[in-house]
Structure formats: structure tokens, C-alpha cells
Amino acid sequence: MSIKKIAPTLVAAAVATVVLTACQAQETKSGSAASGKAMAARTAQSGPPPLAPLGPPPIPPDNKQTPAKIELGKILFFDPRIGGDASTGCSTCHEPDQGWAWAEDFSRGYPGTVHWRNSQTIINSAYYGRLFWAGSVPSLEKQAPSAAKGGVAGNGENDIMESRLALIPGYRKRFKEVFGTEWPLIGDAWRAIAAFERTLVQRDTPLDKYLLGDKSALSEEQVRGMALFNGKAGCIQCHNGELASDQDYHNIGVPPNKRWEEDGLAQVTFRFELYAKGMTEEGYRTTKADPGFYFRGKNKWDKGKFRTPSLRYTAYTAPYMHNGVFYTMEEVVDFYNRGGFDEEGRTTAYPENKSKLIKPLGLTDEEKEDLVAFLEAFSGEEILMEKPPMPDYAPLFTKAELEAAQEAK
């Protein structure tokens, strides 16, 4: 159900009102299959799965990788015409030289708006079972349309985006090659973008090399940091396995971003998000911090929970957390060391849900440095990419064809 458009109106059709409860389907579809699985996995073992070298990303059987598809997905990813006013494409907020994210606390928004969350990196997004900070979509194929259409993201509609593709001969040719259709279909655009995203992975970080046996890949400082990560600092409880993420949802105490209180445009978006995600009227008027995972099942104990992010590639993706409140790893480590409080003593707006796993750590300055040094080992070389050339529009019909059609009327 979209508030943007409703079905074609016939003359005098009684379509007098638009249903205003419009909830983003992906946000309300409950079912925490992913988190359930993660928990099951944890209880089955004695402790959290250890950090491990990153394997190849899973490829869904119904969207196989091919070079032509990946190339098409890459062009689409960089093409701002995949969006409402042809200004804001995927790469606009996922800039390769800003860590495939956006280097501000809140992501830039669609023109005239600001986003309400930090832009996540695309690097290694291929590994997640559910995407977005609150895990609202189950696959990259479903994530892409949600991004391209969201009012503060791409703000596009299927019909206009698909029509654009139809009028760009370069796309007609590539879609036909890859998907065998006479005309580009927007659903296939999402599949191609997903295929491209599955190539944006990093598996050769110092940590991977170390875990594969190259003991020189980490410095002594980093090795000490790893011991803290796995032990005293307790990071491994959530940042574990290949991805350094349990893909589960926790409230770790991240305080609300002060921009909510200081920036009118941010307030506009904040209320919109509550409205769009189907908050009750009372919730819409009184909620003042991002309830995160709460939107999935509307359980109050989920307020302030977010998906544990991977720690991979974080050297390039500052600022950190769902609302970008921390700009450096030092700040992050200090935050954890205080038991989930920032330097002003602020914590989550939903302290009743704060994870029991988050408590003061008592790290010394040297230990903090070691831990920060180890966090760097999660990142390899920066992945940079030139924007590919964009295929041009061209008229679909010649003047002669139009004249002939006119004659035949």
C-alpha cells in the first residue's frame, strides 16, 4: 500500500480517500527467523563462534552471478536515474570513497530531506541474512527497491524508473542479454544490483590472513587487542563468526543523536519515519528516539535494538552506529568501556532494554589502544571504483515512424 499513488481512477470511481495507515510492508512483516536461528546456534555451542576468515558470499540459486549481470548491476548502482528526480542513485549515499557509505552521522537524504539513519557500507552486505540497521528486509534483491523508492532515499516509483530504462538503448541491450526480455523490467534491475553488491566483499584483511595462518599479519599490539576482544572486553559475544556479527538485535545503549533536538529537517524525517512505519498515534507523538528493531514485531522489549553490524571495513565507514553518534573507534571503545554511555553520560532512550552483556569493562588506556589497533585489522585495502560511463537516452521512435502513425490514424 503506497501513499504515493493509488490504482488508476476511473471516471467517478469512488476513490475518495487514501488510507493513511500505510505501513511499509517490509517493516511490519514480523518474524524474527534470523534472530531465532542465531540464538539457536549460540545455545547449541558452548560459546560464541570464534572469529573466522571470511568465505565466499552466499549466492541465491535464483539469481546466479554472471559477468554481464554484474556489469549491468554496477552501472545501475551508479546511475542516479534509478530514483525519483534522477539526482539520487545508490552510489549517491554509498560513495566508494566514503567507505561505500556516507561520511556524516545521518546519511544525506533525497533532495529536500535528510535521512534518519547512518548510511551502511555496501562492502560485505552480501553476507547478511537481513538488511538495514533494524533488519527489515530479507535479501539484497528486496533491499534495492526499498532503497530506490523510500521517500527520504531514492523516492522513485517503478513505472517511471522502468520507463527510463526502456528509453536508454544501452540498457535495453544489456537487459536483453542478461535476462532475455524484450524490455528492461524493474525487478531485474534489483537482481542485477544485488549481483553487483555480491562482488563487493573483502576477504583479505590482516585478520583473515592471520586466521589463515600468517602470524605476521597482526602486530603484537593487535594480538593483545584480539585477546581483549575475545576475553575481557567481551566483544566476541556479539561480534563473532566470519562476519564479526551474530546478526542478532541488541540494545547496546547508543544515545539518541542530538540532531533530533537541534535540526528542524531532521525532526521532519523523524516523524515521517514513525508515521510511515505504522506507529500508533500515541507512539508517533511521544517517541523521541529511534525504536529500531521494535518496528519489526512491535514488541516494547525490542525498542532501541539494532542489528549487530560487521566490524569489517569499518576503517573507512566512520561515523559509527545506527545514528552515527561516534566519529572514531576511540570513542566507540570508550563508550563500551563505560558500559554503554557516551562522554556526557548519555545512554539509550530505552534503558530498560539495554543488553545485560554491556557493562563497564575496566580497560586501561593501554588496553583501549590495543583494542582499537585490533579493530583496524578488520579492514584491508580501501576498495575504490570509478563511476562507469552512463548509457544515454535516445528517442525510441523516428520522426518518420511517428509521421506514418499519424497518417494511419
Place this chain on the structure above:
Amino acid sequence: MVVRVSTGRALLAATLGVGLVVTAQAASYPDIGPLPQLKIDKAKAALGKRLFFDKRLSGDAGIACSDCHVPEKAYASKEALSPGYPGNGHFRNASSLVNTAHKNIWNWDGRIGTNLNDMTREMITEDYIMNMDMRIMQERMKQDPLYVKMFKEAGYGEPSNGSVRKAIPEYLKTLTSTGAPFDKGTMSASAKRGMKLFKGKAGCIQCHNGPLLTDQKPHNTGVPENFDVFLDPMNHQAFMAFAMFQGIPNYRNMKRDPGYFNITLEKKDMGKFITPSLRELKYSAPYMHNGMIKTLPDVVEFYNNGGGKDSNKSKKLKPLGLSANEKKDLVAFLESLSGDPLTGPEYVWDQPYPAEYPVIENWTQVRN
């Protein structure tokens, strides 16, 4: 003399001193005459006015109603084809909005037959028009203290999507023709002769009748296609998106504007458009659904030739055999249907809009 349908109007016309010579043909159609007065709620209309000129009603805050419906052009578009939302073009002329509140069917193809509330929703949400998620629009209004005040004064309470769609139609009511020589009874002798032709020999009254000078019904007059719709991909993409959304078969290969066919999907309706009003033509050139006819003498010439070429053309159109003087008279009559420009501050919001959204203070404590 035939018995007239509307005696009241005949009386009114008589007192206005309009010399009415009623022919047999004219009598079977609702007569032309002045428009009824509409009751207007001032506070609601004032709010609607501010909204109409506000770019923040569009997705990227880049385009207002008034950018396509230009006051100096009788609230029609400047060019043959309307602009589109940024990153898009359009495939039709933006209709004049003067007197639109008096209609009962809207758009060139008549796809809205309910009310201006629906029409406003369509304009705000359509992706090649304003591409607005109305939930964001509502929150923008709530963040603008003057709107908060004006919605309240208009009796709407807090700004909401629903009240935007009520306030704009209230404002549109204020865009009603005023001061036309035809209504004031100050038509020239030539215009009076033109009116006689209009109702008689030229047969215009068959479709252009009633106070609005339209039967509000679809007809095919054979207006040629505007090739710019298809030769400019910006326009073509808007057309394609439109046709796709409306569910028109084989829309990608379509090389013409289907018009009313869009509503019925029946061949007999191909190329039909709703008869437009003939008021305020002085300001609203170019003419027709696609702006293909530039001037009023050209329009008259078009009809004198029996309209354009189309196998589905209305049987009501035939070559008219008008003399040069008769054509001039007909044009003079059409011109007498235009009144004062609706460009003063009572119609146009002329204050600047705030460049930023002021912050709501003490935000964590207030219910908003």
C-alpha cells in the same frame, strides 16, 4: 422562437444587454452564460493559496503547482507541453485552472470524475508531477509555524494530508473568471456576430455549451500528435509511466495520446479528449491537450477545415466554409470570453517561504 431550456439565464443575459439570437441548433444545448458564484471560506482559501505556490509540496521541494499552472497564463502551462517534476518531462499541456472548480470531470482524458480533492492528491503524488510522499509533506507542514497557524485558523487543527487536499480546492474556487466582456455585456459588434456563428453556422455550441462553454464530454477532433512527446525521452518516459500505470495495452509501442481510451479501453474512445472550457483563452495559448495549435485564428482555421485527420473523428465536425470576416468575428467572440487576469495578491501568494525548517524547541518533551 424555440422554448429555451434555462429561462433564468435568458433573463440574466437580457439584462446584461447581450443580444441573443437563438438559432434552432443552439436551443438543444445548455446555453452559454455567466458562471454561478461559489461560496468561499476565506481562511481555507488563504491556506490553499500558500500551498499552491509552495515547492515544498513536491518530493524534492523543487516544483510547485504554480510552476506548471502559471498565473499569467490563466494557470495553464507556458509551453505547449507542461514541464514535469525534475528529471522528467510531460506529455500534455497543463490545463488552465481558472474555473476548474466549476467542472465535474478533470484532466484532458477525464480520468478524475469525483472531485478536486482527488485531483489534488493525483497532482501531488504522481511521480512525473510532484512525486510527493504525502506523509513527508504533512511533516513538512507541521514544521512550518505559519502553516501550523493557518491550518488552525482554517478550522483544520493540525496540518494533515487530508486538509491539504481540502484547502487547495477551496483556493481553486477563487480562480473564477471575472470581468469578461461576454459576462459584462460589453461585447463588440464583431464579437456578437461571432457568438451567432458560434451557436449557428460554426456549430461550436454542440460541444462548447453551458456557462463553462463545455459539455464536459469526450470528443475526437483530430488534433495532430505533438511529436515532441515521443522525440524527447523526458516527455516520453512520463508518457510511458502514465500509460503503464493506467494499464494501457502495448503502451511501450504506442505512438499517440490515447485520450479517453484510457478510461474505457474501447477503440471507439481512441483520441477523444474532454471538451475544454473556452474561457480565458486570451492568456492560455498554446491550445489543445498537447499545445499543437498556437493561436485562436489557427484554431478557427482548424475547425473551418472540419478538424484534423482521424478515422475516429466526431461526426459533428465538418468543413464550415466560413468567410474571412466570419473567422475574425468568431475569434473576436472567443476573445470576449476572457476577463481580468487573476494575478493580483488575492490570487497569488507573494511572500517568501522560509529557507529552513525551524527547530521545534524542547523536542523531547513536546507531543508533536
